[in-house]
Structure formats: structure tokens, C-alpha cells
Amino acid sequence: MPFNTYPFELPPLPYEYDALEPYIDAETMFYHHDKHFAAYINNLNKAIEPYPNLQELTLEQLLTWTRFLPQDTYTKIMQNGGGVYNHNLFFNGLAPYDAHLNAPAQTLLSDIENTFFSLDNFKKVFSEEALRVFGSGWTCLIYTRQGGLKIINLKNQDTSLVLKARPVIIMDVWEHAYYLKYKNARADYIDALWHVIRFP
Ligand code: MN
Numbered sequence: 043m044p045f046n047t048y049p050f051e052l053p054p055l056p057y058e059y060d061a062l063e064p065y066i067d068a069e070t071m072f073y074h075h076d077k078h079f080a081a082y083i084n085n086l087n088k089a090i091e092p093y094p095n096l097q098e099l100t101l102e103q104l105l106t107w108t109r110f111l112p113q114d115t116y117t118k119i120m121q122n123g124g125g126v127y128n129h130n131l132f133f134n135g136l137a138p139y140d141a142h143l144n145a146p147a148q149t150l151l152s153d154i155e156n157t158f159f160s161l162d163n164f165k166k167v168f169s170e171e172a173l174r175v176f177g178s179g180w181t182c183l184i185y186t187r188q189g190g191l192k193i194i195n196l197k198n199q200d201t202s203l204v205l206k207a208r209p210v211i212i213m214d215v216w217e218h219a220y221y222l223k224y225k226n227a228r229a230d231y232i233d234a235l236w237h238v239i240r241f242p
Contacts, residue, residue: 045100045101045126048087048091048096048099049087050083050101051083052080052083056134057137059072061137062136062138065234065235065237066136067222070219070220074218075129079129082123082199085122086123086125086126088118089118089119090115090119093115096110096111096115101126101127102203104119105123122199124199124201125199128196134240135211136235137238137240138238139238143241145161146241147241147242153191157190165236168181169236171193172195172228173229173232175195175197177197178198178217179197179216180212180213180214181193181194182194182196182211184205185208185210186205187206187207191210192207194207211241
């Protein structure tokens with residue numbers, strides 16, 4: 043994570059805007075990173091600015107030590123901090139197509155096969171879950187606290203942190219992530235995204 047404490051800064055995109063073409067177009071990447079992600083960073087900073095005690099906390103602490111958050115800024119911090127956390131995972135979890143990066147390493151592959159039968163079936167089940175997100179949200183493969191693999195959907199900017207889970211891969215299924223190129227065809231966007239997902 044490039045984040046330490048307030049003031050949070052927009053991490054640079056780890057590749058060029060057009061690096062994920064033709065799967066994700068440069069214009070979408072520009073707006074998604076430089077406008078949407080940047081807005082979550084700016085609004086998180088604004089929400090924390092009046093509270094010096096919160097300025098000492100890391101992003102993960104802000105999102106999990108919720109009892110420390112004053113009532114009048116709680117929602118702003120959870121929504122914008124969640125947006126920062128999720129988008130950071132998302133952009134770092136993509137890479138220009140590369141056969142090596144685009145496939146899970148042996149340990150993860152074994153866990154996927156044990157849980158979902160095969161990598162292809164895992165992708166099919168994950169894609170179905172991503173299509174099921176109603177409104178705005180995310181689909182995420184996590185290692186649960188117990189160590190098993192699980193696919194979860196997150197509403198709006200909820201994060202997997204509340205489950206004390208370790209995120210493995212994440213897809214942004216907010217319309218802002220695909221509407222410029224794919225319009226309402228979320229399924230086509232999800233299919234395309236599989237080519238640029240970077241497995242850990
Ligand atoms: Mn997004």
C-alpha cells in the first residue's frame with residue numbers, strides 16, 4: 043500500500059492510460075483514475091482535515107477502528123476511505139496483458155481448483171457474481187479469516203476489511219468503470235477485464 047496517513051495522495055497509475063487497450067480504453071482509465079479515484083482521495087482528506095487525532099491513523103485503521111470516528115464524519119470517511127482502498131487494489135490488480143501475470147501462481151491455482159473445480163469455472167462463477175451486483179459495487183475474491191477462498195460482492199464502497207479478509211482479486215462494477223466504452227454491457231466489460239487482471 044502506498045498510503046501512510048493524512049494527507050493521502052493519489053498514487054500514480056502503475057502503467058500508461060492506454061496500456062490496457064483494447065480491453066479498457068485510455069479515456070476510461072483517465073477519468074477513472076484522475077477524476078473518480080482522485081475525488082475519493084480529496085474527499086477523504088476533507089473529511090479528516092478537521093480532526094487532528096484522525097490524521098494519525100492509517101487508511102486501514104480509519105476503516106476498521108470505526109469506534110474512533112466522530113458521528114458527523116463517519117459516513118464520509120467510510121465511503122471515501124472505502125473508495126480509496128478499493129480503487130487502490132483495483133488499479134494495482136490490473137496489468138497490460140501478459141500470460142504470466144494473467145494466471146494465478148501455483149499455490150493460488152491449487153486453492154482455486156480445490157474450491158471452484160477449475161480456473162475456468164472460477165472465472166465463470168466470479169463473472170456471474172459480478173453481473174449480480176445491483177447498482178454500484180465490487181466483486182472480490184478473498185481469503186477468509188479461516189483461510190478459505192470465497193467470492194463476495196461489496197455494495198458501493200464497502201471493503202473486505204470489515205471481514206478481516208485478504209483480498210486476492212477485485213473487479214470494479216460501478217458504471218463509471220466501463221460506461222464510456224461498454225455502455226450498459228457489463229458482461230462484455232467483465233469478459234474483457236479477465237485479460238488484464240493481474241493474479242498475485
Ligand atoms: Mn471505480
